[in-house]
Amino acid sequence: xxxxxxxxxxxxxxxxxxxxxxxxxxxxxxxxxxxxxxxxxxxxxxxxxxxxxxxxxxxxxxxxxxxxxxxxxxxxxxxxxxxxxxxxxxxxxxxxxxxxxxxxxxxxxxxxxxxxxxxxxxxxxxxxxxxxxxxxxxxxxxxxxxxxxxxxxxxxxxxxxxxxxxxxxxxxxxxxxxxxxxxxxxxxxxxxxxxxxxxxxxxxxxxxxxxxxxxxxxxxxxxxxxxxxxxxxxxxxxxxxxxxxxxxxxxxxxxxxxxxxxxxxxxxxxxxxxxxxxxxxxxxxxxxxxxxxxxxxxxxxxxxxxxxxxxxxxxxxxxxxxxxxxxxxxxxxxxxxxxxxxxxxxxxxxxxxxxxxxxxxxxxxxxxxxxxxxxxxxxxxxxxxxxxxxxxxxxxxxxxxxxxxxxxxxxxxxxxxxxxxxxxxxxxxxxxxxxxxxxxxxxxxxxxxxxxxxxxxxxxxxxxxxxxxxxxxxxxxxxxxxxxxxxxxxxxxxxxxxxxxxxxxxxxxxxxxxxxxxxxxxxxxxxxxxxxxxxxxxxxxxxxxxxxxxxxxxxxxxxxxxxxxxxxxxxxxxxxxxxxxxxxxxxxxxxxxxxxxxxxxxxxxxxxxxxxxxxxxxxxxxxxxxxxxxxxxxxxxxxxxxxxxxxxxxxxxxxxxxxxxxxxxxxxxxxxxxxxxxxxxxxxxxxxxxxxxxxxxxxxxxxxxxxxxxxxxxxxxxxxxxxxxxxxxxxxxxxxxxxxxxxxxxxxxxxx
Amino acid sequence: xxxxxxxxxxxxxxxxxxxxxxxxxxxxxxxxxxxxxxxxxxxxxxxxxxxxxxxxxxxxxxxxxxxxxxxxxxxxxxxxxxxxxxxxxxxxxxxxxxxxxxxxxxxxxxxxxxxxxxxxxxxxxxxxxxxxxxxxxxxxxxxxxxxxxxxxxxx
Ligand code: FES
Ligand code: FES
Numbered sequence: 001x002x003x004x005x006x007x008x009x010x011x012x013x014x015x016x017x018x019x020x021x022x023x024x025x026x027x028x029x030x031x032x033x034x035x036x037x038x039x040x041x042x043x044x045x046x047x048x049x050x051x052x053x054x055x056x057x058x059x060x061x062x063x064x065x066x067x068x069x070x071x072x073x074x075x076x077x078x079x080x081x082x083x084x085x086x087x088x089x090x091x092x093x094x095x096x097x098x099x100x101x102x103x104x105x106x107x108x109x110x111x112x113x114x115x116x117x118x119x120x121x122x123x124x125x126x127x128x129x130x131x132x133x134x135x136x137x138x139x140x141x142x143x144x145x146x147x148x149x150x151x152x153x154x155x156x157x158x159x160x161x162x163x164x165x166x167x168x169x170x171x172x173x174x175x176x177x178x179x180x181x182x183x184x185x186x187x188x189x190x191x192x193x194x195x196x197x198x199x200x201x202x203x204x205x206x207x208x209x210x211x212x213x214x215x216x217x218x219x220x221x222x223x224x225x226x227x228x229x230x231x232x233x234x235x236x237x238x239x240x241x242x243x244x245x246x247x248x249x250x251x252x253x254x255x256x257x258x259x260x261x262x263x264x265x266x267x268x269x270x271x272x273x274x275x276x277x278x279x280x281x282x283x284x285x286x287x288x289x290x291x292x293x294x295x296x297x298x299x300x301x302x303x304x305x306x307x308x309x310x311x312x313x314x315x316x317x318x319x320x321x322x323x324x325x326x327x328x329x330x331x332x333x334x335x336x337x338x339x340x341x342x343x344x345x346x347x348x349x350x351x352x353x354x355x356x357x358x359x360x361x362x363x364x365x366x367x368x369x370x371x372x373x374x375x376x377x378x379x380x381x382x383x384x385x386x387x388x389x390x391x392x393x394x395x396x397x398x399x400x401x402x403x404x405x406x407x408x409x410x411x412x413x414x415x416x417x418x419x420x421x422x423x424x425x426x427x428x429x430x431x432x433x434x435x436x437x438x439x440x441x442x443x444x445x446x447x448x449x450x451x452x453x454x455x456x457x458x459x460x461x462x463x464x465x466x467x468x469x470x471x472x473x474x475x476x477x478x479x480x481x482x483x484x485x486x487x488x489x490x491x492x493x494x495x496x497x498x499x500x501x502x503x504x505x506x507x508x509x510x511x512x513x514x515x516x517x518x519x520x521x522x523x524x525x526x527x528x529x530x531x532x533x534x535x536x537x538x539x540x541x542x543x544x545x546x547x548x549x550x551x552x553x554x555x556x557x558x559x560x561x562x563x564x565x566x567x568x569x570x571x572x573x574x575x576x577x578x579x580x581x582x583x584x585x586x587x588x589x590x591x592x593x594x595x596x597x598x599x600x601x602x603x604x605x606x607x608x609x610x611x612x613x614x615x616x617x618x619x620x621x622x623x624x625x626x627x628x629x630x631x632x633x634x635x636x637x638x639x640x641x642x643x644x645x646x647x648x649x650x651x652x653x654x655x656x657x658x659x660x661x662x663x664x665x666x667x668x669x670x671x672x673x674x675x676x677x678x679x680x681x682x683x684x685x686x687x688x689x690x691x692x693x694x695x696x697x698x699x700x701x702x703x704x705x706x707x708x709x710x711x712x713x714x715x716x717x718x719x720x721x722x723x724x725x726x727x728x729x730x731x732x733x734x735x736x737x738x739x740x741x742x743x744x745x746x747x748x749x750x751x752x
Numbered sequence: 753x754x755x756x757x758x759x760x761x762x763x764x765x766x767x768x769x770x771x772x773x774x775x776x777x778x779x780x781x782x783x784x785x786x787x788x789x790x791x792x793x794x795x796x797x798x799x800x801x802x803x804x805x806x807x808x809x810x811x812x813x814x815x816x817x818x819x820x821x822x823x824x825x826x827x828x829x830x831x832x833x834x835x836x837x838x839x840x841x842x843x844x845x846x847x848x849x850x851x852x853x854x855x856x857x858x859x860x861x862x863x864x865x866x867x868x869x870x871x872x873x874x875x876x877x878x879x880x881x882x883x884x885x886x887x888x889x890x891x892x893x894x895x896x897x898x899x900x901x902x903x904x905x906x907x
Contacts, residue, residue, distance in 0.1 A: 431887060660889060
């Protein structure tokens with residue numbers, strides 16, 4: 001029994017697994033026990049007696065049914081459907097013959113299983129196509145061998161191999177056992193874009209049937225025999241740590257099994273980039289049911305004490321850095337004051353073209369504006385949670401993770417066992433948005449299980465989830481533009497900073513379009529932890545830059561789209577500087593498409609329009625937002641969006657994610673904010689943290705994709721950041737007031 | 753602790769729990785019906801929506817002790833084969849992203865249509881405003897409800 005790797009040139013191995021055998025790997029979870037039955041129901045097909053694993057991405061049953069593994073974790077971006085679509089297309093199999101399974105944490109087979117950075121499809125594109133194409137080639141070779149004909153004469157369509165001259169034909173299932181024993185071809189042909197039969201044709205999500213019928217899919221749904229429930233208590237504020245607690249009182253409450261403290265990271269542990277965690281000393285409560293543990297948690301008495309200034313070592317993907325954590329109980333008002341002071345000082349220069357100082361001196365008109373945004377919490381609908389069963393033999397974990405390849409090693413290091421003994425089953429995630437790249441809760445679950453000597457499921461309640469940190473930082477940016485007497489943009493200055501990081505992208509538009517350009521940055525340290533949040537840094541910079549350019553265009557007396565297109569024309573023909581990150585043609589392309597599709601110059605009466613366009617995460621997005629006034633309250637009526645993300649694998653699902661990004665953008669721009677007082681978040685649940693709701697959503701969202709043959713460049717993030725700008729510009733048209741501080745609805749007048 | 757007999761999705765269940773235990777946790781922990789989701793625990797998000805009789809209620813705020821013999825329906829029991837008009841519309845429109853909120857959305861929408869087969873836009877808004885979707889699938893939820901209304905009127 002051997003196993004084939006997709007790596008070209010390696011020897012082929014064969015592995016055939018029967019379904020029952022597959023079941024063993026997964027233990028007793030109800031996930032597993034419902035899988036084969038569900039599968040049968042979905043495809044209305046007999047399950048095969050034997051599976052032949054051609055490579056780690058796919059196996060073919062003796063009856064032709066194909067199982068394709070979705071290598072990356074799923075959190076709503078649709079990769080569990082779109083990644084198998086890519087394999088299936090190159091394999092030339094009918095989509096209805098395909099079953100999809102979520103791959104578990106297995107770096108050797110699946111490499112970098114990361115969900116984030118809009119990287120999924122972009123990074124997997126070639127590998128997934130190769131996996132499908134290689135398998136097809138091997139099936140053809142198997143048929144050629146058996147029929148004694150030349151492989152070049154064999155054609156394939158929808159899982160059937162044919163040889164015209166001899167009249168032979170066979171399904172994949174019949175050839176799978178022979179194919180699996182063949183040498184992996186060194187090279188395989190990939191299809192031309194025009195020959196795709198599945199890629200580019202909308203397919204429904206393979207898990208929707210389970211979702212709409214309430215099947216267990218998520219980490220929180222994970223069941224394991226005799227598993228206990230655990231919750232943790234972290235300090236009530238950033239800047240505090242655990243001093244002492246009373247285990248006895250809650251320990252005797254009904255259903256409570258154990259109460260103890262854990263230390264999730266030793267002080268001298270060299271942390272990875274995603275090991276962010278403000279609260280490493282926690283109290284764990286373990287009990288029989290969630291409700292009982294929740295009740296005990298409410299009664300728990302603990303004392304907390306201030307932290308001291310400290311430093312820890314972090315491995316920033318190969319570079320060791322010292323991270324300073326200042327003591328103190330921080331507040332939002334003080335944050336904004338500090339940022340104002342800092343922004344008035346010179347920052348660190350990141351890029352300079354020409355002579356901005358001289359150009360500003362000579363300018364006919366100067367426009368200068370300052371923008372801010374608050375911290376944001378990710379607020380995934382499914383709170384953080386993880387299952388762990390740690391024994392002397394190894395650790396069995398299951399739950400929602402965006403970066404299992406990073407969390408796995410940290411869990412292993414903390415448990416003191418080799419990573420091979422840490423088995424992580426990846427469940428569907430109830431949202432991620434960057435938050436679940438930080439897997440501290442998996443470490444916590446593992447330590448609790450180890451100490452309690454029992455399988456446990458760790459559950460954060462909503463308050464734990466919202467107050468545990470890893471937020472979108474609070475940012476500040478000042479923009480300055482100079483126009484000459486002919487209203488040409490002759491100088492541009494951006495200075496941006498934040499708590500505790502700068503959001504600056506020095507080489508993005510309008511860098512490259514202006515002769516005199518200066519970009520500076522700064523940062524203020526904090527003990528509040530931050531993390532990636534859908535389109536990190538771009539989620540602020542896009543909005544404010546696009547709002548600022550709108551003002552500059554207005555001052556120049558130009559149409560905002562024409563103004564941007566003129567600048568992009570300049571970048572195309574005669575770019576300033578060499579490091580410009582974006583392709584001016586593609587950015588101009590989405591602007592032109594959104595202009596056409598929105599009928600830009602003809603806003604329906606009573607609607608107020610704003611536009612924006614932005615490049616990030618390798619893709620391009622532009623929006624036209626229409627706002628109507630309902631009395632005093634502005635409401636987004638419609639959004640038209642144009643995206644260039646290269647080839648779109650699953651168009652309707654891509655549109656869905658883009659619609660979501662737009663709603664998310666409107667929601668956060670209008671209402672999103674997490675504020676601090678004495679180190680505590682003032683919002684702890686959805687009663688005070690406002691998330692956009694049904695009635696606040698645009699009536700209509702139109703998504704248009706630029707059609708091209710560029711390999712996919714990513715979609716989860718790019719449509720999100722520019723929403724803030726288009727909305728600000730539309731609100732200005734609707735109210736006559738420019739908005740400089742997010743969120744636009746609740747906090748707009750507070751900060752000067 | 754007390755013993756409660758419940759009628760859930762058409763069958764009888766007996767559980768022994770603290771009378772204050774919210775139905776959400778009775779369903780999830782004791783009956784392993786995990787389709788009903790936890791999102792906030794304070795009636796703000798709608799992820800835990802179930803039907804009590806014909807009404808949509810937030811099960812995180814529904815202590816088992818007040819249920820008595822009222823019929824409970826969860827997402828698992830909304831239809832025998834996952835073919836309730838609302839479920840079918842959800843599939844047709846491909847509504848979910850992460851999917852976590854969707855059981856609650858479907859339970860709210862199906863209770864609405866049950867009580868009001870031809871809801872106005874405002875009535876739909878009022879009903880659906882209690883259900884948060886962090887992924888922002890609201891525009892598709894709207895389309896799916898409209899489709900379910902249309903299909904319901906056909907049959
Ligand atoms: S969990 Fe019940 S409304 Fe949020
Ligand atoms: S689909 Fe993710 S929260 Fe609604």
